[in-house]
Amino acid sequence: MVTEKDVHHIAELADVGISPGELGPFTHQFNAILEYFDILDRVQGDAAVTRDLYNIMREDEVEPSLSQEEVLRNAPAQEEGFIRAPRVME
Amino acid sequence: MSPGTILFEPDDRYNAFLTVCNHAPHGNGKLSGIAVAVKDNISTRGIETTCASKILKGYVPPYDARVVELLKSSGAAIVGKTNMDEFGMGTTTENSAFGPTLNPCDTGRVPGGSSGGSAAAIASGMVRMALGTDTGGSIRCPAAFCGIVGLKPSYGRVSRYGLIAYANSLEQIGPMGKTVSDVSTLMEVIAGYDRHDSTSHDKPYTHTPRADIRGLKIGIPREYFGAGVDPAVAAVVRSAIAKLEELGAASVPCSIPSMEYALAAYYVTCTCEASSNLARFDGVRYGPAADTKKSWHDAYQEVRAAAFGTEVRRRIMLGTFALSSGYYGKYYAKAQVARENVRKDFERIFSEVDVIAGPTMPTVAFRLGEKSDPLSMYLADILTVPANLAGIPSISVPCGRAGAMPVGLQIMGRQFEDERVIDVAYAYEQAVS
DSSP, X not given: OOOHHHHHHHHHHHTOOOOHHHHHHHHHHHHHHHHHHGGGGGSOOOXXXXXXXXXXXXXXXXXXXXXXXXXXXXXXXXXXXXXXXXXXXO | OOSEEEEOOOOOTTOOEEEEOSEEEEOSSTTTTOEEEEETTBOBTTBOOOTTOGGGTTOOOSSOOHHHHHHHHTTXXXXXXXXXXXXXXXXXXXXXXXXXXXXXXXXXBOOOSSSHHHHHHHHTTSOSEEEEEXXXXXXXXXXXXXXXXXXXXXXXXXXXXXXXXXOTTTOEEEEEESSHHHHHHHHHHHBSOOTTSTTOOOOOOOOOOOOOOTTOEEEEEGGGGSTTSOHHHHHHHHHHHHHHHHTTOEEEEEOOTTHHHHHHHHHHHHHXXXXXXXXXXXXXXXXXXXXXXXXXXXXXXXXXXXXXXXXXXXXXXXXXXXXXXXXXXXXXXXXXXHHHHHHHHHHHHHTTOSEEEEESSSSXXXXXXXXXXXXXXXXXXXXXXXXXXXXXXXXXXXXXXXXXXXXXXXXXXXXXXXXXXXXXXXHHHXXXX
């Protein structure tokens, strides 16, 4: 069981925001879904899945790329050819 | 047809399109001058691509997805971007930020999802073919609900470069069309190796459908006709299978025991992948502007709370929770073991049969607004998610009606045997048309 407090904490972690009015319904729905997920407890074994797979690597070659103008075109806030972002440090 | 422009002015009464290109240029080639619609989570250079989300409203990709490059080089005219559940998260196309698409067979019902716009555009005759994407049934479900054909290719057969990711390990771009031949033709154009997709396989598709299925063995899993499957739908599908037997195929009863937890494994996996993939939508490089005067955390939350729909936020939160400290072993790790069990079940069955057949969806199309509870919506995906978990090809082909609504026959095949599922669907289609 998760509580409204848990759901609030998850919303904070996920950075999706949650309003007071949403907490009740979200918590209720979460519990129904998580209860359904409990069926996974019946799955035998927890060993990591090992398959005959391999990493596909390529050379790090310089190729034609997007221009600065193209890269910036969708950015909603810009300054002197850079993308403006909120402060990360307090 | 020599290169030119086609005029495309559809009467879109079903809200199938999010963007319409009235004057669509086309080139020379296999699809020369054919109007093709593209689902709105596939990047199209110079054409707005929103994933049916407010967070991408106004986003114009600076590059084409690999499949779009291939469409263009085959001469196709890209006539618009189709409506969908936001980021592909849904089974009805009601989770679009720009209003639901209506089912052309009955406008009081949903077209299925998440590629509902593509299916409705084909079913209503606005286009002959379209691209969809399928993470847990998102091509096959709307194909079944709207009475058209849709193929989820084998994982790795079609490049995902330029597809805006939701759950990378499950999703594939695939062809949708009115007929199996059209789906096969579109598959030929989009399949093949792409070094920009590290999960791409070098398996081009050059196949002409063949209707001869004599001697074919078809597995019939009892789970596809069990509890939760509408008896009227099951009956229509059983008579379609009887038709395949008349054509010389033999059906063999089988069982997929891992179906018991396949849906849970699917939802844990896709929400975990979504929680990571959708972190990039922050209102900085694209999307509605984050308030740069606020701290990053506050600005980020504000943008995402306002611009993501409820289902998208729910899935991001579920994935965040399932991956959080103390729960990883209970959810994600178990889901991966369950996923491997699904794969093993298919391997075992495919050592005895050539294809597996059953209904695509457990019911016909829902009424608009009918599935308001998220869990009951998720449960509708039970028959389509196993193919995504296993990475195998699966097609939905119309096989009659239950009441007034279309029913889809689903045919799944061994990995990279997309040609065979196409052939079985073609044999059925030719026999009944």
